[in-house]
Amino acid sequence: MEEKGCLGIPRALMFYRYFPFWRTFFERLGWKVVVSDGTIRREKIVFFEDSCLPMKLLVTHAVQLREKVDHLFIPRLVSIHRTYIMCPKFRGAPDVVRLATEGKVSVIDETIDLRKGGLSLLQSFLKIGEKLGSTRQEGKKAFREAEHSFNGFQRGWVDRINQLPTRHLFEMDIPIPAQRSRQGCPEPYMVQGATSSVEVGGKEIGAPLHVALIGHPYNLFDADINKDILSLAKNLGMKILTSDLLTEKEIDQELSDLSKEIYWSSGREIVGSLFHFLSSGVDGVVFLTSFKCGIDALLQEFIKRRLKVRGGSSIPLLILSFDEHTGREGLTTRLEAFRDVMEEQKRLQIAKCKRM
Amino acid sequence: MGALQVLIMANYLGIDVGSITTKLVMLSESGQVLAKTYLRNSGRPIEAIQQGMEDILAQLGKTVPIDGVATTGSARHLAAYLVGADLIKNEITAHAIAVIDFLPEAKTIIEIGGQDSKVIVLRNGVVVDFAMNTVCAAGTGSFLDQQAARLGISIEAFGDLALKANHPVRIAGRCTVFAETDMIHKQQIGHSVEDIVAGLCDSLVKNYLNNVCRGKEVLSPIVFQGGVAANRGIHKALEKELEASFIIPKHFDVMGAIGAAKLVKRARPSETKFRGFDLLRKSCSTRGFECGECENQCEVIELLVDHQVVACWGDLCERYRYAQKG
Numbered sequence: 001m002e003e004k005g006c007l008g009i010p011r012a013l014m015f016y017r018y019f020p021f022w023r024t025f026f027e028r029l030g031w032k033v034v035v036s037d038g039t040i041r042r043e044k045i046v047f048f049e050d051s052c053l054p055m056k057l058l059v060t061h062a063v064q065l066r067e068k069v070d071h072l073f074i075p076r077l078v079s080i081h082r083t084y085i086m087c088p089k090f091r092g093a094p095d096v097v098r099l100a101t102e103g104k105v106s107v108i109d110e111t112i113d114l115r116k117g118g119l120s121l122l123q124s125f126l127k128i129g130e131k132l133g134s135t136r137q138e139g140k141k142a143f144r145e146a147e148h149s150f151n152g153f154q155r156g157w158v159d160r161i162n163q164l165p166t167r168h169l170f171e172m173d174i175p176i177p178a179q180r181s182r183q184g185c186p187e188p189y190m191v192q193g194a195t196s197s198v199e200v201g202g203k204e205i206g207a208p209l210h211v212a213l214i215g216h217p218y219n220l221f222d223a224d225i226n227k228d229i230l231s232l233a234k235n236l237g238m239k240i241l242t243s244d245l246l247t248e249k250e251i252d253q254e255l256s257d258l259s260k261e262i263y264w265s266s267g268r269e270i271v272g273s274l275f276h277f278l279s280s281g282v283d284g285v286v287f288l289t290s291f292k293c294g295i296d297a298l299l300q301e302f303i304k305r306r307l308k309v310r311g312g313s314s315i316p317l318l319i320l321s322f323d324e325h326t327g328r329e330g331l332t333t334r335l336e337a338f339r340d341v342m343e344e345q346k347r348l349q350i351a352k353c354k355r356m
Numbered sequence: 357m358g359a360l361q362v363l364i365m366a367n368y369l370g371i372d373v374g375s376i377t378t379k380l381v382m383l384s385e386s387g388q389v390l391a392k393t394y395l396r397n398s399g400r401p402i403e404a405i406q407q408g409m410e411d412i413l414a415q416l417g418k419t420v421p422i423d424g425v426a427t428t429g430s431a432r433h434l435a436a437y438l439v440g441a442d443l444i445k446n447e448i449t450a451h452a453i454a455v456i457d458f459l460p461e462a463k464t465i466i467e468i469g470g471q472d473s474k475v476i477v478l479r480n481g482v483v484v485d486f487a488m489n490t491v492c493a494a495g496t497g498s499f500l501d502q503q504a505a506r507l508g509i510s511i512e513a514f515g516d517l518a519l520k521a522n523h524p525v526r527i528a529g530r531c532t533v534f535a536e537t538d539m540i541h542k543q544q545i546g547h548s549v550e551d552i553v554a555g556l557c558d559s560l561v562k563n564y565l566n567n568v569c570r571g572k573e574v575l576s577p578i579v580f581q582g583g584v585a586a587n588r589g590i591h592k593a594l595e596k597e598l599e600a601s602f603i604i605p606k607h608f609d610v611m612g613a614i615g616a617a618k619l620v621k622r623a624r625p626s627e628t629k630f631r632g633f634d635l636l637r638k639s640c641s642t643r644g645f646e647c648g649e650c651e652n653q654c655e656v657i658e659l660l661v662d663h664q665v666v667a668c669w670g671d672l673c674e675r676y677r678y679a680q681k682g
Binding site: 291304305307308312316317321329330332333334336337340341344345348 | 430445446447448449482483484485486488490570571573
């Protein structure tokens, strides 16, 4: 099919979950999908009012694409769940981008509100297709293929995170490498850079530490936000799990006894998956938060109180807060110490099992 | 006899290079502190490490064989490259290890340093939780340093001055900038220096408890360490707020370095990588450049000893690191 033009997707916010869907949809309709570069270090972050870092990054990436594309795709995400809603900033995102790009580029900002029923997602995308000059028939076909592509991508997600470098996570054309034979037996933790081979971790622990990373997808997978915590964690011998693994039922189970409902879909996912992982199966849970995020601020407090009521957690929990730091040192220190805590707990458990 | 013992027995060197101060400890096989030093970096960690090694040597009276070296603190990697370390450990674990040997039944460690403050929760001699200050240094030593300088008093006199206060003033502790504004205001309306200093101690303590300890279970026995543990004003204010009395270890100011030395003692390297005490007479410096090979644009640092590049770091791809080794 001849390409109709360039459609730009900023590498920010829900790109970090839905990109496989979006890309397939637009490509099937004959558009060349252009994504902004991952590295913003060279460029300045575009500031507007007093926003959270992820939102600033959206604007920065959109401005980067402004001259290179015919349309920018910034959906107005009101709700991505049949009952719950997104942070209000997502509603305003297309307008903020329009202001920042001074109206110089067309912004496709179709509203996505899944509270309107099962077919509303399809309807929204059909409208997008029509705006881009496609028939409803073409739109439907592209939508089905996008769904298929997205589901396939989700299935391989945990392997992707653990086996690909962070910058390749959303390069859909790069396949997941075959499992390495040394899996389950990580390299001993070498002293970084020092000319020595003494293990930092101390006693050998056979299996890698299973760590659940919890948070908004962009906080988890955008290396510009989290200083590439994924590679840092993997280098420290951790296997990473995320809430993508869990079913809605598993997440909801942990939320059934709340005194007040969390009405943000992302908040529900964070709290539900966090407590799911804290009650079983992993060696540690890390909650990544954005310093300026109102939802995260409330959730942190909420989680701490709930933990207190439950009498603490036997699985170690680390809460990390990110803002525009450029140094990685603070993150490294916390993550290394967290690994020491997890290892110690694991060693105690093994010793306990042996005694029994 | 003492010198002879030192020669026969194994010795371990722990180095803790923090944001404001550098601490070195020489530990014997039996875990005894043979020599220790605590000095300000003044923004020059390399010189501080060299000076620290000189201090240690002076205290021991002669060069001793070293069986292992470990580094910790925020400049632990720099220090490790410089001296040739066998082990690099984060400061949270290092502090905890030092306390677990000192007081196995400890349940909480409060550590307030120059730019970091932490709480470490221990249960049954094992770290189960920890927290560090996040985006603000209001609950740390550098906050006190700055305000003491503003009041024209030495930081050493600061704590005792606070104890003389009759009516500590209330000062906003949420943020250093606000605290400063608040403090100047109190000065202008005529409060005594003692009352202001005591107010600053209270505000630091509130900030520490609200920021770092929030949601953590602070149970006794509580061990209080780090440079700020020397400040009697802070000590008293913290105890009052927590309604508990603290245990302050004898070597409270160098616990991180002790922990590092204990860790390397435990690891028992078969042969140490230590570059030797000659290092303090060599010229050591670093230089940085921005690599242009890829879009990462890493800031690469080279360490030069006697004008020779001996180590390289900061490159995400480790291109220069390997070039060094090969």
